Amino acid sequence: xxxxxxxxxxxxxxxxxxxxxxxxxxxxxxxxxxxxxxxxxxxxxxxxxxxxxxxxxxxxxxxxxxxxxxxxxxxxxxxxxxxxxxxxxxxxxxxxxxxxxxxxxxxxxxxxxxxxxxxxxxxxxxxxxxxxxxxxxxxxxxxxxxxxxxxxxxxxxxxxxxxxxxxxxxxxxxxxxxxxxxxxxxxxxxxxxxxxxxxxxxxxxxxxxxxxxxxxxxxxxxxxxxxxxxxxxxxxxxxxxxxxxxxxxxxxxxxxxxxxxxxxxxxxxxxxx
Amino acid sequence: xxxxxxxxxxxxxxxxxxxxxxxxxxxxxxxxxxxxxxxxxxxxxxxxxxxxxxxxxxxxxxxxxxxxxxxxxxxxxxxxxxxxxxxxxxxxxxxxxxxxxxxxxxxxxxxxxxxxxxxxxxxxxxxxxxxxxxxxxxxxxxxxxxxxxxxxxxxxxxxxxxxxxxxxxxxxxxxxxxxxxxxxxxxxxxxxxxxxxxxxxxxxxxxxxxxxxxxxxxxxxxxxxxxxxxxxxxxxxxxxxxxx
Ligand SMILES: Nc1ncnc2c1ncn2[C@@H]1O[C@H](COP(=O)(O)OP(=O)(O)OP(=O)(O)O)[C@@H](O)[C@H]1O
Ligand SMILES: [Mg+2]
Numbered sequence: 001x002x003x004x005x006x007x008x009x010x011x012x013x014x015x016x017x018x019x020x021x022x023x024x025x026x027x028x029x030x031x032x033x034x035x036x037x038x039x040x041x042x043x044x045x046x047x048x049x050x051x052x053x054x055x056x057x058x059x060x061x062x063x064x065x066x067x068x069x070x071x072x073x074x075x076x077x078x079x080x081x082x083x084x085x086x087x088x089x090x091x092x093x094x095x096x097x098x099x100x101x102x103x104x105x106x107x108x109x110x111x112x113x114x115x116x117x118x119x120x121x122x123x124x125x126x127x128x129x130x131x132x133x134x135x136x137x138x139x140x141x142x143x144x145x146x147x148x149x150x151x152x153x154x155x156x157x158x159x160x161x162x163x164x165x166x167x168x169x170x171x172x173x174x175x176x177x178x179x180x181x182x183x184x185x186x187x188x189x190x191x192x193x194x195x196x197x198x199x200x201x202x203x204x205x206x207x208x209x210x211x212x213x214x215x216x217x218x219x220x221x222x223x224x225x226x227x228x229x230x231x232x233x234x235x236x237x238x239x240x241x242x243x244x245x246x247x248x249x250x251x252x253x254x255x256x257x258x259x260x261x262x263x264x265x266x267x268x269x270x271x272x273x
Numbered sequence: 274x275x276x277x278x279x280x281x282x283x284x285x286x287x288x289x290x291x292x293x294x295x296x297x298x299x300x301x302x303x304x305x306x307x308x309x310x311x312x313x314x315x316x317x318x319x320x321x322x323x324x325x326x327x328x329x330x331x332x333x334x335x336x337x338x339x340x341x342x343x344x345x346x347x348x349x350x351x352x353x354x355x356x357x358x359x360x361x362x363x364x365x366x367x368x369x370x371x372x373x374x375x376x377x378x379x380x381x382x383x384x385x386x387x388x389x390x391x392x393x394x395x396x397x398x399x400x401x402x403x404x405x406x407x408x409x410x411x412x413x414x415x416x417x418x419x420x421x422x423x424x425x426x427x428x429x430x431x432x433x434x435x436x437x438x439x440x441x442x443x444x445x446x447x448x449x450x451x452x453x454x455x456x457x458x459x460x461x462x463x464x465x466x467x468x469x470x471x472x473x474x475x476x477x478x479x480x481x482x483x484x485x486x487x488x489x490x491x492x493x494x495x496x497x498x499x500x501x502x503x504x505x506x507x508x509x510x511x512x513x514x515x516x517x
Contacts, residue, residue, distance in 0.1 A: 083429050
């Protein structure tokens with residue numbers, strides 16, 4: 001459970017608040033999307049969720065504990081953050097050690113470390129690289145490795161900062177599958193992204209941020225109906241939502257993926273024959 | 274970590290000093306630097322540091338200058354202690370420490386008030402080879418970028434349970450490996466990209482580079498320069514001839 005109460009934040013030495021009066025509650029088993037323009041404060045917000053940044057005013061509580069009271073390592077064990085740029089974390093000599101790094105930091109037993117690393121390698125199709133240098137992997141593979149290295153310690157919250165950047169279509173589909181699987185295990189996944197199509201496929205609870213203020217927090221279908229807010233945040237609509245709006249009232253529901261859109265259209269065509 | 278960059282890096286600002294010709298700023302900064310090297314009494318350093326901080330206040334960078342000094346305080350204390358341990362007396366140790374502070378703060382005047390572009394122009398007016406100028410200016414320009422990288426890397430590794438400030442002194446040094454390796458790798462990648470981008474834009478193609486901006490002394494520059502020299506001469510007279 002992440003609870004944010006009237007959080008204000010400004011970076012030391014700067015005069016303006018980057019986050020203003022943020023109030024949030026995120027429980028277990030949720031998928032949450034966070035969207036907003038460049039510099040709106042998304043990365044700053046998620047850095048509060050494991051205590052990397054502490055509020056200037058207000059509180060952030062993780063499972064009831066104020067982030068000011070414990071170390072970043074303590075909260076990270078429950079809240080796994082995957083940053084955008086793999087270049088900022090990869091340092092080990094082998095892929096295996098890269099994944100084992102965090103597990104060792106958290107003080108897991110040797111046996112468990114071996115088991116977890118093996119699982120992560122297999123799950124992300126990285127087993128064949130286990131003894132090669134992670135620096136030699138392709139950009140997409142590096143990103144997968146970073147996700148693997150976080151999932152390996154099995155945190156309750158998984159926060160992904162722009163996970164789809166530089167990923168091909170196949171990897172994006174896989175990522176969606178992984179996220180959906182994590183949700184079935186009662187984990188919470190928070191995705192920061194500019195990719196509306198990707199977000200739409202996840203059908204998350206969607207939080208829109210503009211200039212450090214939450215301007216909308218709700219079910220993603222209702223958010224994408226709100227034209228004024230979308231314009232304010234500089235967001236376009238997913239193509240399936242546009243399709244729905246073009247055809248409304250011929251189809252009554254927003255299709256959540258291509259398969260659903262396909263069957264809706266088929267029904268429509270058959271009906272009009 | 275980020276506050277560190279604040280003390281070192283140029284920020285666009287408006288002040289009398291900022292708007293001077295960069296050559297004037299260099300001369301002022303450099304002459305104060307030289308005076309710091311040759312001063313040897315507490316009296317001299319009082320005057321020098323007063324002048325330096327006055328300049329800092331005039332150019333509205335005082336707060337960041339003190340940041341730089343706070344940062345270098347570790348070295349100052351080290352210098353002070355080592356001098357005492359080696360057997361120099363208290364006054365001498367204080368003077369050496371003051372000299373260090375004066376050197377740091379006097380040279381920071383130039384870097385805090387002149388943009389990398391101005392640095393480039395100044396070095397060109399000294400007729401240095403352009404490759405050298407380019408390398409130097411780029412290094413200065415990349416300081417904030419690399420510091421930002423460092424912040425991101427530390428955040429990433431802390432999110433993976435790394436506790437930098439924990440353990441014995443050897444453990445702590447080892448804790449920096451997960452930070453330093455990505456930092457070095459990122460810097461190498463960036464420099465390679467930069468080289469390719471430069472070459473794609475015909476760097477080094479023409480022997481004679483032209484410049485969009487050229488430097489011209491204005492009346493204000495002459496005035497300040499004269500004033501500066503008068504004060505320096507006064508200082509030297511006071512100290513070396515009247516032994517004040
Ligand atoms: N370390 C820092 N020090 C000072 N200001 C910062 C720092 N990091 C970010 N900022 C500022 O805070 C604001 C929010 O930045 P943030 O990185 O949270 O935006 P973002 O929503 O993640 O943007 P993007 O979509 O580009 O990733 C920006 O105006 C940025 O300039
Ligand atoms: Mg961001």
